[in-house]
Amino acid sequence: xxxxxxxxxxxxxxxxxxxxxxxxxxxxxxxxxxxxxxxxxxxxxxxxxxxxxxxxxxxxxxxxxxxxxxxxxxxxxxxxxxxxxxxxxxxxxxxxxxxxxxxxxxxxxxxxxxxxxxxxxxxxxxxxxxxxxxxxxxxxxxxxxxxxxxxxxxxxxxxxxxxxxxxxxxxxxxxxxxxxxxxxxxxxxxx
Numbered sequence: 001x002x003x004x005x006x007x008x009x010x011x012x013x014x015x016x017x018x019x020x021x022x023x024x025x026x027x028x029x030x031x032x033x034x035x036x037x038x039x040x041x042x043x044x045x046x047x048x049x050x051x052x053x054x055x056x057x058x059x060x061x062x063x064x065x066x067x068x069x070x071x072x073x074x075x076x077x078x079x080x081x082x083x084x085x086x087x088x089x090x091x092x093x094x095x096x097x098x099x100x101x102x103x104x105x106x107x108x109x110x111x112x113x114x115x116x117x118x119x120x121x122x123x124x125x126x127x128x129x130x131x132x133x134x135x136x137x138x139x140x141x142x143x144x145x146x147x148x149x150x151x152x153x154x155x156x157x158x159x160x161x162x163x164x165x166x167x168x169x170x171x172x173x174x175x176x177x178x179x180x181x182x183x184x185x186x187x188x189x190x191x
Contacts, residue, residue, distance in 0.1 A: 106155015
């Protein structure tokens with residue numbers, strides 16, 4: 001795979017919007033409860049806890065509007081508006097705080113019991129307030145990369161932008177096998 005241009009990288013990273021059930025462009029703020037969803041623009045679903053087999057992080061997808069799954073925590077512990085570039089911790093109901101963790105099956109993410117301030121919203125000038133419904137990128141300081149939706153063989157269909165096109169070989173094989181099986185069933189129905 002050839003080197004990705006900055007324009008291509010920027011296009012892939014802008015893959016999320018913060019939702020709270022409202023439509024007004026209120027500011028996204030750190031609050032005590034689970035009052036937000038991370039809506040994936042590509043999939044049109046929200047990030048949630050989902051039990052997975054093996055050593056993959058237990059993350060999955062849910063329809064928007066069903067419940068709120070995400071809590072955002074500021075590094076200084078205060079409540080209030082979150083700004084672009086500000087370190088935050090990201091917690092998912094039933095899972096805990098999401099952190100970069102090497103050695104996991106699928107994307108290198110794991111759970112922490114306490115806040116881990118590895119995340120920030122990027123895509124607008126640093127210091128600008130993050131607004132409900134605005135398209136954002138979710139940046140991890142440990143990887144210095146952004147999280148985005150793309151199919152992969154193991155774990156949740158999330159990758160780091162620099163990994164686009166990687167780790168999907170079995171998805172391609174499964175699609176070929178699935179297509180061949182469907183064609184076989186269809187052909188068999190004629191006899």
